[in-house]
Amino acid sequence: MEPNDIFDVIGINIARCLNSSNNKEIILTTRETKLYIDAITGVKLNKWTNLYTSDTESVMHVTNDPVQRTILTNGFFIEDYLTSENQVVLPIDVYRFDPNPLFKNETLRHYSKENFRKQGNFSNFLQR
Secondary structure: OOOOOOOOOEEEEEEEEOOOOOOOOEEEEEEEEEEOOOOOOOOOEEEEEEEOOOOOEEEEEEEEEEEEEEEEOOOOOHHEEEEEEEEEEEEEEEEEEEEEEHOOOOOHHHHHOOOEEEEEEEEEEEOO
C-alpha cells in the first residue's frame, strides 16, 4: 500500500520571555494552537474519514494556554544562541510523561490504551 497524505497540520506558538524577580532564570510563557487541515482542500477539519478503514471521526484541534518553561541563567550566555544575522535562536526540547485523560474515559479508552502518555515538544524560538 502506498503512503498517502492523510491530513495537514498548521501550528503556531507565540512566546514571550520574562526575567524572574531574582534575575536567576528566564520565564518562557507561550500560547499555542494546532489545527488539522484537509490535505486536498486546505479547509480546517471538523470530521475526518480514515482512508484505510473508511471510519469517520470527529477532529479535536489542540490549544495549550499557557505553556510555560523556566530556563536557569547560570551558565547561560545569549552569545551562544546568536546567528550570523544577529538573531537569537533558542532551542527548547521538553519531554513529558503525563496521565492520559483518554484512558480514564470509558468511551475514549479504545483510542488510547495506556494510563500515561509520552510526548515531546521540540521548538526553536527565533527573536528578530
